[in-house]
Amino acid sequence: DAGVTQSPTHLIKTRGQQVTLRCSPKSGHDTVSWYQQALGQGPQFIFQYYEEEERQRGNFPDRFSGHQFPNYSSELNVNALLLGDSALYLCASSLSNWRSSGANVLTFGAGSRLTVL
C-alpha cells in the first residue's frame, strides 16, 4: 500500500519563475493538505483540498494556488517565486470523515524541496 507520494523530490528555480508540485494521496484518502516547512521550522498550513475545492486556506498570498483532481491527487502552484519561497513543501492526506472521529489524522509525504535562486 503506497503512502503519500510527491514529485519532484528536489528542484531549483530562479526568482520570478513558476513551479508546480504534485501529490498522490495515500490509498483510500480523499483529502489533501499542503504545508510549507522552512529550514529549522515546523510545517505551516497552506491550504486543504476536498471534493476538488479549496476548503480552507492558511496565511499565504494568492501566488500560492492549488488544484485537486477527480482521482484525489493534487497540485500546488507557486507563481512569481521569491527567495523566501525556498522550503520543503509537504503534502499530507487524510479521510474526509475525520469530523466524526474528532481528529484530522494526517499522513505526510516526503516532500518536494524547492530552492529559489
Add this chain to the structure above:
Amino acid sequence: GENVEQHPSTLSVQEGDSAVIKCTYSDSASNYFPWYKQELGKRPQLIIDIRSNVGEKKDQRIAVTLNKTAKHFSLHITETQPEDSAVYFCAASDQAGTALIFGKGTTLSVSS
C-alpha cells in the same frame, strides 16, 4: 492568532534516560494534539496523538499528557535509544479542526 510554543529547542540525553518535550497552545478550541518525528531528509511520521477528552495516552516507551485547563501537552520518552534521535514536532488542531498548527520542533540527540 493561533500559536504553539515548544520547548526545549534542543535536548541531549544519554541512552536509557528519559526525555520530556513540552508544548503550549493558544486556541482553547483545539481538540487534537499529535506528535510527529522527523528524521533528517525524511517525512514527518505520526508517533502518538491525543484528543481533548483524554488526559494521558501511552504506547510502549512513548506517552503524551494533556492539561486542557493550562493548555499544555507533553511528550515523554522513556528508556531512550540512539534511534530516537530526530526532530520532534508537537501540533494542535486549529479552531476549524482542519489544519494543524505546529511548534518549531525539538532536536533530540541520544548518545550511547
